[in-house]
Amino acid sequence: MKIGCPTEIKPQEFRVGMTPDAAREAVNHGHTVLIQAGAGMGAGFTDEDYTTAGAAIIDTAEEIFATADMIVKVKEPQAVERKMLREGQLLFTYLHLAPDPDQTRDLLDSGCTAIAYETVTDDRGGLPLLAPMSEVAGRLAPQVGAYTLQKANGGRGVLMGGVPGVAPAKVVVIGGGVVGTHAAKIAAGMGADVTILDRSLARLKYLDDVFGRDFKNQYSTAGATAELVRDADMVIGAVLIPGAAAPKLVSRAQLSEMKPGAVLVDVAIDQGGCFETSKATTHADPIYEVDGIMHYCVANMPGAVARTSTQALGNATLPFLLNLANKGWKQACADDPHLLNGLNVHAGKLTYFAVGKALGIDVVSPQLMIK
């Protein structure tokens, strides 16, 4: 199979879909790997690293999209990339379709087969291709939130760890999954007073057993959330209902009850965001203010630490990528129901129920697509 990996073109996105190590493994399995010139530079991989691994360097994205059987990326295809997708071509990348009707329509119109990293599952109830980037974004969230809390950036002027005699920042994390747990660990490590909310009692039990001394946890109700948010210096949004639009858990009206200069970091923004006032921002202009509350809502946070993120993502995607290339997507998905859960679009049909529900589009069962 011809596997193509174009340069990411989302603003300030420095990750790349395949590392030189991934390229080498695919070549060793007999595949042709086409890497766009300079695609790895932002993550610290040179064209020579790829040619040494056996890949071919191709000048333009147009050539890659025109010739590759499978396109491997990081971010959802941008409008110009969507125009280049073809019927029968396989796209393997993050998609986040529920909040993105334009992208969904373009993917359906293209006739391509699109497998979304974020909805591939594992047999422990996890999301193995989302998890590495959730670890990164979770660990980054208190770091960017602490910067935003600084006075010059519009924040309240509160230091995460306080100092002897002065209380630390109060950090509330909504959602105690991968993002939330990593965010809480780092915020607690910075010395903040951290509370994590989740609506899964099993998850709260786990957090209590493992991190009970590091941070508090509470069951997520509207009342508990409102009370904690009112008193917070920083709120980190980290909820997920897989594939679906994020539930709005803090309303605009609640902002006026918060402390002026408090910070909202909405990591869940790629699924539409869990604060009513969230709108996606970029690394070039990440922070904005609404009613005196600072918002950080970057939808590709891991791009800021592109080298770490590319390696972590590559480790997770490689076995799936090899299966797709070795067997073809139909057989690979027939053999692995967890990979089939990643199928969002095939030949003009939407195949992921939560996306269909969010966008009001009819869905065809993915099982029917592999018959």
Ligand SMILES: NC(=O)C1=CN([C@@H]2O[C@H](COP(=O)(O)OP(=O)(O)OC[C@H]3O[C@@H](n4cnc5c(N)ncnc54)[C@H](O)[C@@H]3O)[C@@H](O)[C@H]2O)C=CC1
């Ligand atoms: N902005 C960015 O750059 C990135 C964003 N993300 C996003 O972060 C979000 C979280 O991802 P993960 O932590 O991997 O998901 P996860 O599935 O590991 O955790 C989500 C948690 O939210 C909880 N939850 C659901 N509804 C809730 C509610 N009403 N109140 C409290 N908790 C609730 C669930 O019980 C679960 O524990 C996703 O939208 C993901 O796409 C992930 C990586 C990068």
Ligand SMILES: CC(=O)C(=O)O
């Ligand atoms: C998960 C995701 O959207 C990202 O890493 O950018």
Ligand SMILES: [Mg+2]
């Ligand atoms: Mg994203």
